[in-house]
Amino acid sequence: MNEAELRELIDGLRAGRVTPDDAVAVLRRLPFAEVGDALVDHHRHLRQGMPEAIFGRGKSPEQCVRIVSELLAHGTGPVLLTRADDDQRKATLAVHPDAVQRAGCLLWRAPATSAEPRVLVVSAGTSDAPVVDECVLTLAAYGFAADRLVDVGVAGIHRLLAHLDRITSADAIVVVAGMEGALASVVGGLTAAPVVAVPTSVGYGSALDGVTALLAMHASCASGITVVGIDNGFGAACAIARIMR
Amino acid sequence: MNEAELRELIDGLRAGRVTPDDAVAVLRRLPFAEVGDALVDHHRHLRQGMPEAIFGRGKSPEQCVRIVSELLAHGTGPVLLTRADDDQRKATLAVHPDAVQRAGCLLWRAPATSAEPRVLVVSAGTSDAPVVDECVLTLAAYGFAADRLVDVGVAGIHRLLAHLDRITSADAIVVVAGMEGALASVVGGLTAAPVVAVPTSVGYGSALDGVTALLAMHASCASGITVVGIDNGFGAACAIARIMR
Amino acid sequence: MNEAELRELIDGLRAGRVTPDDAVAVLRRLPFAEVGDALVDHHRHLRQGMPEAIFGRGKSPEQCVRIVSELLAHGTGPVLLTRADDDQRKATLAVHPDAVQRAGCLLWRAPATSAEPRVLVVSAGTSDAPVVDECVLTLAAYGFAADRLVDVGVAGIHRLLAHLDRITSADAIVVVAGMEGALASVVGGLTAAPVVAVPTSVGYGSALDGVTALLAMHASCASGITVVGIDNGFGAACAIARIMR
Amino acid sequence: MNEAELRELIDGLRAGRVTPDDAVAVLRRLPFAEVGDALVDHHRHLRQGMPEAIFGRGKSPEQCVRIVSELLAHGTGPVLLTRADDDQRKATLAVHPDAVQRAGCLLWRAPATSAEPRVLVVSAGTSDAPVVDECVLTLAAYGFAADRLVDVGVAGIHRLLAHLDRITSADAIVVVAGMEGALASVVGGLTAAPVVAVPTSVGYGSALDGVTALLAMHASCASGITVVGIDNGFGAACAIARIMR
Amino acid sequence: MNEAELRELIDGLRAGRVTPDDAVAVLRRLPFAEVGDALVDHHRHLRQGMPEAIFGRGKSPEQCVRIVSELLAHGTGPVLLTRADDDQRKATLAVHPDAVQRAGCLLWRAPATSAEPRVLVVSAGTSDAPVVDECVLTLAAYGFAADRLVDVGVAGIHRLLAHLDRITSADAIVVVAGMEGALASVVGGLTAAPVVAVPTSVGYGSALDGVTALLAMHASCASGITVVGIDNGFGAACAIARIMR
Amino acid sequence: MNEAELRELIDGLRAGRVTPDDAVAVLRRLPFAEVGDALVDHHRHLRQGMPEAIFGRGKSPEQCVRIVSELLAHGTGPVLLTRADDDQRKATLAVHPDAVQRAGCLLWRAPATSAEPRVLVVSAGTSDAPVVDECVLTLAAYGFAADRLVDVGVAGIHRLLAHLDRITSADAIVVVAGMEGALASVVGGLTAAPVVAVPTSVGYGSALDGVTALLAMHASCASGITVVGIDNGFGAACAIARIMR
């Protein structure tokens, strides 16, 4: 509630257009409702067609079904279920079959997507595919039709450079890489666009389940790269959405 | 482009089937020749007024003077020296006195700055000031006049909420926080704009020189937050520049 | 045994009221019995209605049944079994069906509980529920009827602030949070009452199975917060019992 | 601002007792002022005689003097400076000489202290003294006259047991221990009162600057012990103040 | 080569000052166009008879079959599948039965091997066998018939010294060791030949899944030892191939 | 080969009792045979009745059977199989049924044991039992009849002190403890005899699978305590055997 609205309420109150009870009701909701309203307004603006997301891991199939059902019933925007195992996937699809699927992610009411702005998701190896999938489907839930460029690890730098155009023309890039995570540094040096790096838990023993890639991405010699958590393709997509909106 | 295609192009050129201009255009785009030039072009475009940066730590004062002098002599854009100690600062200022200073950072040929887009740098405590300063001066080198909101740690959440307007109206936010780094999660939940979190090495023993904040920011319950390295105010500013250009 | 009692024993011995054998028997138990007695007295005082607790993990269902049976047979107070898996739960309930259950915890001879003092258990997300349950049932075993405030993670600070009254009016608060554990800092800043923080192992890769939350809670910018071990809802309840008795 | 006050404002507005401008001014401050008020009220209640604390490390002597001066000028309660080095100590004492000192802590306007409730600070070795001092002086700032029991490490268990009375009669205990931190477990088993454990960075290489003690205290076999950060004697005292008020 | 030079070349070509062959020669060497071809040439040279390798873990049996089939169909050199589980092994053997097997590795079209140069694979214990097997079969894929010396851990130094001749006469040595990894230091001190150390994840709790051996090998007092990742027998063989070719 | 034997060989050579070829053959074997002999002699002396030990984990049941069979066939001393799972246990017992069993350990040809010297194995909790069992059975294999004192964790110090006599009269003590491992410090302070501490992987999250106890035991304030690896009851028994022989 901004000052103009507030003054209008007061004027209405003095003019009798607003009853004291109504004013109390409105103002009573201010303290945090104000916070909430600001956010809700803000959110309302944001949420037209915006996804609701459920993190599947640790929930029972029944819980997943219930939450998905509620979100589909009470909203009109996309609904995204991530990190779903087979049981969760089957249970929710049995009730709500119209989902787009990628790896362990399901998306209901997928919005129309646009190839503009150009979002590129680059990954180092085929084993990173589930994280790429989670990222791409989450981007789809936000309405972005991402371009995928996979299997371009830095040990074969010419494979990456062969696609230089796609890299330099992208408006934002998500780099998904496990092992030593070096791809983020190389890509970061090839573009001036925003780069969000996702370390993955892919790799042999010394990869330490993604910690090595996470640290390496943070220690990157390419300035201005930002990093999200290990295997967090969902988070990277959300970061892109924050940037691109 | 393989040898046969290359030879065909040359034959076409000699036979007049291909004009010199077209040949130049084609050859200009050669697989990786493209790379350097493209980048240089790209960089030339980007670099008009863009900062050159020198990381002071580990360099002798003489090295700092020499590099700063070279960059000032051979370019026309801003020159930034970060993490300079007293000796480095004095040595470079003795030769090139016209610098803007903040903490251990010096900026020569500071460009005109604009308050649009609105970049906000939020920090949890006064001890985070050097990192905030590095970030703000680097943003200045990119031409952004950042807004500062300091000492709004989450243990006094009302101090933060008192500035809700500045948070919700910012186009991008850098959150600088040591200790447990919780400020990033709270701010991330209050805005839909891009949030770049900088963990700092501020804090008691259990803060582990910033590792705790770094991990906490990555494990944040606010989705879409991205993180740069510990104390890396420079990197956060570069990330903002990638986002805001 | 204080000096007066000791002297009385000696007088009784000299006077014949106490036989040498009895004196030996009494005195023989002194060295550590004294310690023991102090503790036993102390404990007796404390243990009227106090819970006996069994940690289920790592024990066979038969062992659980046997220990529960013994404790029920030889005492009159509550008996609590924590971290019980399905087999342990079924085996013990088959023999002793009158238990209150929550998550993997069972409580026999639950005492009457009181809503005073007001103990509040706050948690960040629904995935923290098992730890909250363990804490609440342990509190019940101590006779405290805890108030639950769940799913108020800091990324949606208005959800937490909407319950400010419950937070500021509580006599003691347990904060259960995984991921980055920031909730403890925020709650700690909103109340002057004792706050016991429980890091949970909930979260993505960078949450490091609760280590991130544990470190973050220790590095909290809110002073006077104390922390128990990862997922240790039982320990937090015991800490509250120490404080509130 | 409760409902009655809100309605009164509205009535005053309608009756002309309050001008629209004043009402806007008041209401404008509601959203978080409400939060702030609650807290401020709350704080005002709490802060009568409560200490203001400054963490010295990382501040210049001049900054310390300035902050101490401000706090002394604008309040009436105790002012505490912790982790002050020699220069900070001398600079502040030169301006404000009337401080109580212990190790690197200074306390101005020390309140009268009371030996009730009985707070005991137990420590394992003489090297833990600075942390004990910080804790004791902070307790003094809160008005608690703590009892000190030092050099009772568990490797000489009889030294500890010789003081069993002081342990069992205390209303709350702070256990300060480095190395393996075992003292917390032993003390925790001897009393049913609240126990706040402070790991210290004292010890040889394997003590890992306090991390070993911190982990050990969290893994303690004595239930209901709570832990604060490494060397955080200040935090332990604040925790006691939360408990004992 | 800048645009002016490029245009000059084209003009010279059209004017006859430059022959087509010279132009091709010049253009062929263009900065990075060179890259791909150079590498391809280079690779072509290297790849005559060189192994193609597939890392089995994380792939479905079907994926393994498909990739193996493609590599066998489109090349003529050896094809190696490492870290294959039982299902992957059976699936690929069902389609392509002519494989040499060792532990979880399969090699199709194994080349003729030579005992020169003399490559020795030394291991500390029988539990290291799978890593030794992976290394030996990879070496076989490169055409090296490695000598195996197993179960010569340093706790029985005479067992190792009994084979001193084999150690001192080897042209290159791979040392495979878990636990404390000390074998690498001892062998490194007995020979002046290249030593590649492979830490294995073999060992009790304190071996930390190979991290202890990895660190110990890096901290080795024998100079000039190099190390590959934990359990990475494949990588060690590749390093030997780099050295011995 | 001592000097007398060497001189005898030379005399025999000069006297023609030994042919040059035989002398070369003998002397040729000196270099390490000498080492070997020394060790073999040494070992022969040591090994009369000494156990042969097999570490079960990571071996197939068939491998276990084969190694046990060989050791039983070619020696006369005890044969010990540790960390055997159910399949390994059943397979070996099917062929060699006469074993003493404890937890996952089996001992064939158990020697007569003696209660002198007095070896005491103390443990903190019932969950440490498998490690205690491994230690006690290994001690039995060495001929030591160990005394067991279990469930005397330091949180109930009177339980430990009630057995002070057994502690002070022991000739050597193994302390088995998980969680915070504090028992080692307390026991180390109660006796001047050798104390070997075994950290166990027992405990909640913060116990870090035994790392906390290992670090804590190393940082112990009781001087002269030594430590073996996590859960290594076998190693502790071997250390006692080294000490007590």
Next chain:
Amino acid sequence: MNEAELRELIDGLRAGRVTPDDAVAVLRRLPFAEVGDALVDHHRHLRQGMPEAIFGRGKSPEQCVRIVSELLAHGTGPVLLTRADDDQRKATLAVHPDAVQRAGCLLWRAPATSAEPRVLVVSAGTSDAPVVDECVLTLAAYGFAADRLVDVGVAGIHRLLAHLDRITSADAIVVVAGMEGALASVVGGLTAAPVVAVPTSVGYGSALDGVTALLAMHASCASGITVVGIDNGFGAACAIARIMR
């Protein structure tokens, strides 16, 4: 006080040989005095000529002087000051000049030493000398004249084997080694005597200040080796004293 003594006291009391006051005085001291007495008796027996030790680090020179003075004044046995810096050394020597010195250790009233039992201190490199010195001087304080064998790192195994006799004839061995700590495994395999390993903080980056050696020693393939803390030469000597007495 055993039962016979207790009964005698009671009989003496009844018979008038002991006054009630004396009995009270005696019995009053039982509860923990009993513990204490047992220990004191025990200690008295142990302490004839046994060293008192002061850990210098973290103490002021004045504190060192005071403690050394007290120990020399109130006892008759050796007094040992370890980890003393130059100021502490000079200050104490100024007052008590008759000390034996080695590295940062000083020993007053050094007892006569005996070469039996044969204690050998082996070290890997010259940089380990301070830890060896601390160990040797502490052993001297216990009356053991240790044999030193230095600079026999495993990278030159022949240097170690050239001293095989000294190793196999020692009654107990302390192995001091940094870097990868492999020496402990090799020595442990050459002797059946007790081996106490001391990891040192010597080494390059990957040695991690001794953590690598500590872990490696715990993961040693030589069974029955025990380990003390990093750089803890004092603790190793104490362990030897426990073993050898």
Next chain:
Amino acid sequence: MNEAELRELIDGLRAGRVTPDDAVAVLRRLPFAEVGDALVDHHRHLRQGMPEAIFGRGKSPEQCVRIVSELLAHGTGPVLLTRADDDQRKATLAVHPDAVQRAGCLLWRAPATSAEPRVLVVSAGTSDAPVVDECVLTLAAYGFAADRLVDVGVAGIHRLLAHLDRITSADAIVVVAGMEGALASVVGGLTAAPVVAVPTSVGYGSALDGVTALLAMHASCASGITVVGIDNGFGAACAIARIMR
């Protein structure tokens, strides 16, 4: 002593050319002398012109002078002092001025060097220079004239690719890189020659003093790369010497 020499000794003994005493004296030295001889022979062969190396850190200037003097006096080959600080450098140069210097390394009697085989030392940034210098000077001590390619970090991949010829034509490459260490992966993918990677401690907080680069290099997606310890330029040069001899 080889078999021919051994037989000659025996023949001389039988022929009376060698006395029994001399034979005993010679043979008595066999057991390990044999080992030694083998090594010494081996070494003698290797050591013609080979460097003796002294690690300066932790030694006093006097110790450095003494050791350098001894090595120069008793040998004829190069003598290398690494990690020397200013005092050590000045002290040794005062006595032995004829040294080649680079960073903290000094080389006396530098041998003639050859540009064949071609050894390339590549580094990511100017801050890695001291490690590069240590490596290059050690290579010089072995007689290799290394080629240096500096400041070619992967964030500007075109800088690296501009030198592709030097990379693909090198016979062995040392890659020196801090921060995220990605350069090793890229270079490893560009060449089939041996690649030895040296992680350096260069970088911001998340570089963890070189641990990040070390882990990243081990987790590299380029197969056959080997790694030495952090900052260990000396070790990398020794590894190259092992490979190239």
